[in-house]
Amino acid sequence: MICKLKDLRELCEIAENEEDTALIDQDINKLKEQYKHLLTLSYFKEDIDINNAFLTIHSGAGGTEACDWVSMLYRIYLRYSERHGYKTEIIDLLEAEGGIKSVTIEIKGEYAYGFLKSEVGIHRLVRISPFDAAKKRIS
Structure with a gap:
């Protein structure tokens, strides 16, 4: 990667037209993606980080509110998975x-477990309940 970067630097110095710089820009963008x-x-140090992940969400005490929160978290994790190119079942x-x-x-x-392993624990929501006629703030 370092050699390629040095080569691109030299090419920038001798580039003569816009077509040359466009090709150099493409190569720079490829290098940026490789770097990312x-x-x-x-970040992934453990052998199991590359694996698939199982994610379980349970509602806690709170009845309807807790079930609504599980629905929200479920949608959040599905969208997260889609954006990262993961398949869900x-x-x-x-x-x-x-x-x-x-x-x-x-x-x-790839790396679904590595990205999601830190999501362990209790996730709380504080809001004004759409289910409460008194419109109290709940957690």
Whole structure:
């Protein structure tokens, strides 16, 4: 990569027309993408980071609110997966009034586990409930 960068620098110095600079720009953009990819890979130290991931979301205490929050998280993770080019498969889905009681999805793709392994734990939402007539702020 360093050699290629040096070569591009020399080409920039001798470029004579816009067509030359356009080709150089393409090569620079390719190098940027390679650099981003290598930088991302440097975050993954464990052998299992390259694997697929299973993601399970359970509602906690809170009834309808908790089920609605699970639905929101589910949509968030599906969109995240789509944007990263991962395939998803619903393994288990338990619906409830106002949303989803629990869901397990398999996220398939390179480094899915590595990217998602830090998502462990409790995710809380604080908002004014659309289900509460008193419009109280809840968490």
